Amino acid sequence: MDSRTFRNAMGTFATGITIITTEIDGEVSGMTANAFMSVSLDPKLVLISIDKKAKMLEKIQKTKKYGISILSSDQLQESMNFAGQIKEKIDVDFDRVGDMPVLKGALLNLSCNLADIHEAGDHILFIGEVMEMKINEGDPLLYFGGKYRNLVMNESLAH
Template sequence: MDRDTYRSLIGRFATGVTVVTTNVGGRLHGMTANAVCSLSLDPLQLLVCVDRGSNCYIQMQGAEVFGVSILSADQEEISNVFARSTEPTEGSLPGVEHRLGRLGAPLIENALAHLECRITERISGGDHIIVIGDVVAGEVVRDGEPLLFYGGRYARLAG
């Protein structure tokens, strides 16, 4: 199968949209990610797939923890900000309101929910790596509609 066919097929799998964040020695970084999946309940674990060509990949090599902020339907612009490749920045995520979580990873303000994970494994997966983390903290920030990604574009819940 060719790449475009695969993309159009897997694009029919609707997902939420998150920002995966890291803090490596005070250098903060965020990346928009929908390849995020709950992995295990015992222990509590989730995984994120990270492109080897991304700055996030480089950050993940040195990171001990990462954050996941689940975006709301009105945070499309924030998703676009973190879908652009940007170098990590000393002490901040420029232009986006955030705070540091219990483990030190940045968390996006006004997201629907935050999770904080301690990295337990990095597994090779083709041109990505699978980063597995123990979920050690998190909170529902507010009620609201999620931002969705479907068919290669943003979408919202119907009704």
């Protein structure tokens, strides 16, 4: 199978959207990612997967810490911005959780210290220990079939 077919097949798994952030010398860098998962409750660990060609890779390797913001349904523009899909620069409202910059208004903000790194094909897996978090109310921004989506609750399934 070719890479495009595999990518399309993996797109049948609906995911939330995250913005991964870190800071070097007062300059915040970020990227959009949907490769995120919880790994462990004790210790509290999460995993992100970053392409070896991504600019964020060396920044996280250098800082050894990062923020994760799980986006709400009204943060489509932020997702597109950090994915490089918007050419003009937009103003981004950052907050801080612990010592990490995170997106204001996200459903969840995490501050992580790098716990482990694993090479996996053309990506690097970063396992982070969650140091602090902030939870907000709202609905998630989703990604499915190569498109952004919003959550619609079907009442017949909500039992």
